[in-house]
Amino acid sequence: MDGINMRRKLIAAAFAAATVATAITLTTQPANGQPAERAASPTVGARPFTHLYDPSVGEREPWYINDHTFIRDDAGTWHMFGITHAEPANDDDEDTFAHATAPSLQGPWTKQPPALHVDPAYGETHLWAPHVIKHGSTYYMFYNGGGPDATKYAISLATSTDLRTWTRRPGGPLFRDGAVARDPYVVRIGERWVMYYTATSAPTGGNHVVAYRTSTDLINWSDRAIAFTDPTSGFGAGNTESPFVVYGNGAWHLFLGPRGGYAGTDVFRSADPFHFSLDQLSGHVFSHAAEVISDGGQWWVSHAGWGQRGVWLAPLDFGGGSGRYADEAGTDPSDRVLLVSGVDGRQEAFAGAADQVWTRYQTVPSGPWSPWAPIGGPRSATLSAGRNADGRLEVFASGDGRVDRRLQVAPGGGWHAWENFGTGAHDLTVAQNADGRLEILASGPVGVFHRWQTSPNGAWSEWTRFGGPANALIATGRDAAGRIEVYAAADGKVERRRQAAPSSGWQPAFEPFGTIDGLTHIAAGRRPDGGLELLAGGSAGVSRRAQDGPSGAWSAWQPFDGPAGARVHVGRNADGRLELFASTAGTVRNRWQDGAGWSPWTAFGTGAIGIGFGTNTDGRQEVAAGSPNGLFGRYQRVPSGPWSDWSGIGGPGMR
Structure with a gap:
């Protein structure tokens, strides 16, 4: 035959x-009140x-x-x-x-x-x-x-x-x-x-x-x-x-x-x-x-x-409640302008204006936007957000000496009122555990503190001391094994602390992770191969460290050119390639992964007061930037492709 x-x-x-599926459970040591047991293999499935x-x-x-x-x-x-x-x-x-x-x-x-x-x-x-x-x-x-x-x-x-x-x-x-x-x-x-x-x-x-x-x-x-x-x-x-x-x-x-x-x-x-x-x-x-x-x-x-x-x-x-990029949620540093995607694919924009927080939303996925509307909250707020395992968004705003939290009533639906979530923070960001639980990290005069959901979509723990430098800039990433990594930077020094196991306890303390002259900002992103990238703005331009493949060894800090004194943000194209943005008071520049390397830096715009990045359901990235005369936006004309010109999108003036 x-x-x-x-x-x-x-x-x-x-x-x-017939194929027989067996349940697998790993037991890990509890730390900081977090769960001691987790599912080793989240169930992957498909809807109809x-x-x-x-x-x-x-x-x-x-x-x-x-x-x-x-x-x-x-x-x-x-x-x-x-x-x-x-x-x-x-x-x-x-x-x-x-x-x-x-x-x-x-x-x-x-x-x-x-x-x-x-x-x-x-x-x-x-x-x-x-x-x-x-x-x-x-x-x-x-x-x-x-x-x-x-x-x-x-x-x-x-x-x-x-x-x-x-x-x-x-x-x-x-x-x-x-x-x-x-x-x-x-x-x-x-x-x-x-x-x-x-x-x-x-x-x-x-x-x-x-x-x-x-x-x-x-x-x-x-x-x-x-x-x-x-x-x-x-x-x-x-x-x-x-x-x-x-x-x-x-x-x-x-x-x-x-x-x-x-x-x-x-x-x-x-x-x-x-x-x-x-x-x-x-x-x-x-x-x-x-x-x-x-x-x-x-x-x-x-x-x-x-x-x-x-x-x-x-x-x-892939497990955890959503087939969207939940594993990427909360990896971008906070800023005064924020774009975040809901479970139905519609993006919502938030701007921390001088009087309160303002918002608008897409009326349909990848489609037109509603008018801007004020929603209260702290003045001149720094914003961060995460998406729960059930799809409900949570937005956190730091300003006026406090952190406020606002939660969606239902996935893709309306919002509860703001509630006080703690004292003010120098910087804050939201990460998501591999099991879907959100975790917020905030820095202040005595170091970094954190709170975490005690169960997916559930209640929050109290604030707990996390260590690290005072008044630090914070970024987070999740490695290929599912462990959150936290990067805290202050006075030119970067420190790192990561989970010992996904969704579980942490390594005992922060460890030194290099120095950056005149450090101004840090951001983390994950490449399509699962390796993390850590970027830092400084007085000599942007610097970069990269993992050698999924959960691999880290390179040393290397010069990555770009403008001096920049805030850095990492976006993701529809084809998986990372795109890096560096913004200062006078300019915004970007570069992107090009095959195995990176493109040169290109001019992307004039200076911005806060800048947020989001992704439409059709894969096109979108950018919103604050200015004294209102907000301006750009969007990719096609997924992973060229960008539109800047145009006014309304909203409050920002200073």
Whole structure:
């Protein structure tokens, strides 16, 4: 029997297998009154699927889409490519990649001419499982091209500059592997590209595995290594198909199927993107050939396959109550202007004016804004915010010698009145634990203090001494293991303290973390590979420290150029790249991740009195800045793309 027909029989056998999920609990030492027990693996799941695209439209018979991929171009148009064939299924004859486009991920999707046809001159017997990424100005499509020997299947490459015309790599396949190596997925982790794919432990069979290889140029790939081994074995396909590795809610997640049925995908959670095991099971999604997609503000998971009438889409929840970027909440330092996204995707803006706090909100996600309105609270307030596990926003305002708190009545709804939350703070910021609990840190004359929710969405502890320097500037980040890191800076010295375990106790004390001449501000952000970046403004410009990969070792402080004496903020593009903003009384400048490095600094505007950054549901970043004549705003015209000009957005004058 040939390898391809064996694949179909092994898939059918896999449908009968049941997967048993086991609950895992870690016990940790309590500290500062925080919980002593936590769930080791937050449950990953999906909300109901909706029908996205039917390839049968305009055809004489029903068609299907199987393994597929999504990508958004620079103009904001979404593209989908996938295995396609008329029903009934025949993977021997899957010789074309379907192509469809849409103005948004949710559609409407329009069928386009096929993207690629099988080419026997390359030894291709079929076309399976495309995956498309962009690097520089080029789109790279990785796929399985089959071949006469299933023990040496080809992983091949085609490239394009417009996502419509594709050219195969002249040198032939990138590499061959078996048994029936297929379903490539490529992602950037640290300084390397990583390709995950499904195979068996030996070319002639063995355990079903997820293999991976690494590359620095997307052309030359290392020898294989193994990221996951399943106890099942055989020749060809098994239950490690469609591997997909993404970072969310403080950990790496591996999606695999079919498990527990044709429309079944298991999710495994790990702090290490190169090592997953069966005891790290973290959830299950009723999906076949699952793709995990981000539109810049929400995670989604897709479903397709034989007899499924095309492609389906559902919001994905990494645990903790939301599929939005809850793990990024509260990582930006406080300021007098604040933008924060609610659970329904609408942004709300707050400005700490000389008389009180003012606010306005988007009337629909990514849409127009309401007028500004005064809401009370301290004068000339410094603002920070977090989003509860249930989606309710909390805003904190420090001014007039006190800290006030304001809480949404319901997710996406109205607000309670301000309540006093403590004495005034030199600086404050909100972080979110891996289990969804918010934590606020505030500095004053005797150091840093903190309060935390005793349960997700629940009551708050009392203020507790946290240590650190007096009247410090504060920033927080969460590493790839889910641990909060706190950075406190004063008198040119930076100190760090981090959690000993996610959502649990802290290391005993702050530790020195370097010096910055004339230090003016600090901010933290997390790269797409999970590594943290720490930025500081100073008299010589901006300085930078960076983790070497997820939860990795830190570099020394390095000059990062930019304006002297700046406040620094970190934004995130829809494609995951960080964007850095440095603002002074006279100028705002920005630079962004560009491949493995960073762009040069560019002029972004004149000086601002407070500056806030937010993200629309369609992935476009938005900026609001205060001035004596009211607030001004800029927004990205397309996700991850160029910015609009500054324009007045009303609101109170700020001094």
